Amino acid sequence: MSRRNKELPLLEHVTIADTGAEGMAVARVDGLVVFVPFVVPGDEVDVKLYKKKKNYAEGRAVKFHTLSPLRTEPLCPHFGVCGGCKWQTMKYEAQLEAKQKQVRDNLERIGGVDCSQMRPILGSENIKYYRNKLEFTFSTRCWRENPNDVQPEQGALGFHIPQMFDKVLPIKYCALQQDPSNDIRLAVEQYAAENGLSYYDIRNHTGLLRNLVIRCSSTGDWMVILIVAEDNPSEYMPLLAMLHDKFPQITALQYIVNAKFNDSYSDLTVNTYAGNDYIVERMHTPEGRELQYIVNPKSFYQTNSAQAERLYSVVSEFAELRPTDVLYDLYTGTGTIALFLADKAKKVVGIEYVEEAIEDAKQNARRNGFENTAFYAGDMAKVLTPEFIAANGRPDVVVTDPPRAGMHEKVVQQLLASQPRRIIYVSCNPATQARDLQLLSTSYDVKRIQPVDMFPHTQHVENIAELVLRS
Numbered sequence: 001m002s003r004r005n006k007e008l009p010l011l012e013h014v015t016i017a018d019t020g021a022e023g024m025a026v027a028r029v030d031g032l033v034v035f036v037p038f039v040v041p042g043d044e045v046d047v048k049l050y051k052k053k054k055n056y057a058e059g060r061a062v063k064f065h066t067l068s069p070l071r072t073e074p075l076c077p078h079f080g081v082c083g084g085c086k087w088q089t090m091k092y093e094a095q096l097e098a099k100q101k102q103v104r105d106n107l108e109r110i111g112g113v114d115c116s117q118m119r120p121i122l123g124s125e126n127i128k129y130y131r132n133k134l135e136f137t138f139s140t141r142c143w144r145e146n147p148n149d150v151q152p153e154q155g156a157l158g159f160h161i162p163q164m165f166d167k168v169l170p171i172k173y174c175a176l177q178q179d180p181s182n183d184i185r186l187a188v189e190q191y192a193a194e195n196g197l198s199y200y201d202i203r204n205h206t207g208l209l210r211n212l213v214i215r216c217s218s219t220g221d222w223m224v225i226l227i228v229a230e231d232n233p234s235e236y237m238p239l240l241a242m243l244h245d246k247f248p249q250i251t252a253l254q255y256i257v258n259a260k261f262n263d264s265y266s267d268l269t270v271n272t273y274a275g276n277d278y279i280v281e282r283m284h285t286p287e288g289r290e291l292q293y294i295v296n297p298k299s300f301y302q303t304n305s306a307q308a309e310r311l312y313s314v315v316s317e318f319a320e321l322r323p324t325d326v327l328y329d330l331y332t333g334t335g336t337i338a339l340f341l342a343d344k345a346k347k348v349v350g351i352e353y354v355e356e357a358i359e360d361a362k363q364n365a366r367r368n369g370f371e372n373t374a375f376y377a378g379d380m381a382k383v384l385t386p387e388f389i390a391a392n393g394r395p396d397v398v399v400t401d402p403p404r405a406g407m408h409e410k411v412v413q414q415l416l417a418s419q420p421r422r423i424i425y426v427s428c429n430p431a432t433q434a435r436d437l438q439l440l441s442t443s444y445d446v447k448r449i450q451p452v453d454m455f456p457h458t459q460h461v462e463n464i465a466e467l468v469l470r471s
Helices: 092-111 181-195 233-246 305-319 336-344 355-367 386-392 409-418 430-440
Strands: 010-015 025-029 032-036 044-052 056-066 133-139 156-160 168-170 209-216 222-228 252-257 271-275 279-284 290-295 326-330 347-352 373-377 397-400 422-427 444-452 462-469
Touching (some): 010 025, 010 056, 092 430, 092 444, 092 462, 133 168, 133 181, 156 181, 181 209, 181 233, 233 252, 233 271, 279 305, 290 355, 305 336, 305 397, 305 422, 305 444, 305 462, 326 336, 336 355, 336 373, 336 397, 347 355, 355 373, 386 409, 397 409, 409 430, 422 430, 430 444, 430 462
Parallel strands (some): 032 056, 222 252, 326 397, 397 422
Antiparallel strands (some): 025 032, 044 056, 133 156, 133 209, 156 168, 252 271, 279 290, 422 462, 444 462
């Protein structure tokens, strides 16, 4: 830390006023906006600054004078050190209010959207154990919450410390995934310690154990993927055997050898040690049909399964599909939304950049007996052309669920040109959604708006907007 930062002041008796970006909270001191993590609106604290610019500063709370009535006890013993779930100490009702405000502020300020018809945010029925996927990292470089703690000899198995690519916090308990997730991780950690299995050193690219991925589904299936950096079966096969024997709940036990310099495994071979090479997820449409989705090791699937079903039900309601409609599902992923709506349309066309995801979508369509779907892989801005629309039919309704960056301007222009009567825009980033809504406002009016909380205890929020073509 520089001398200048060491001399930044201590701000005393600061009242936290609001929630802010990236899970931070906000205070205002003599015209200066101060961002502080791990505090709750209404807390009165002393703040030690560690960064100061002309118009804002960042600091950490070093003393609490008054605790906010919005406070609650954290779910996790690692709160404040682990980078996730920054809102754990805020009551859930207050979290929902903050997320609703985030959506409203972005839509009104950036998009010029009338939010008078915005519905109350749809909260998650489960605020613990709601994730169906967690990915842990092995590292020789352990981050200790207490400097006096003894560092495990082999290193740490857990989550990366924010902004520190090589430091991993050893996780003893995580409230994000149901049992036996914690037991599986701890069993792997214990086996590695007892048998001298080395952890991966990200700086020197040495060591055996690299990542551990745990996925589960509403059907009771469990997938565990062990990722190793060295192809040394005599060392990792007994570990897989232990998991197979100790956890009969695991229906798909797999391993990947990743000797690359990065953690991505989308281009690597997945080997099945025992069980299936997939798990099965299911959803129920508002009409009562059960859909089954194959989830492979590389598949994207909404990480809050129960809440995803509720989100898709709102999309179905807003779409108001007719039996003669052609529906386009942009950024379709593995076709979850497309298939959720397919019974209500004449034809469904899904487009997605990732080829493997499109293959999953086709497989899921076959599994559920749909014959009115067509899926295409490619860059959205290049695939969605007048020629493509001429070949597949002009869309009556479009559902779009783009990544955080929002839609490419060419995609927006093509939607304006094809003029579907209704666009249902699902977004994980209300700011880029608001930008796109403003671009579409030349021909469309925003009607219903439904925020949805997919990730309790975080600042993230999904939002669904219904756009109707002006006559």
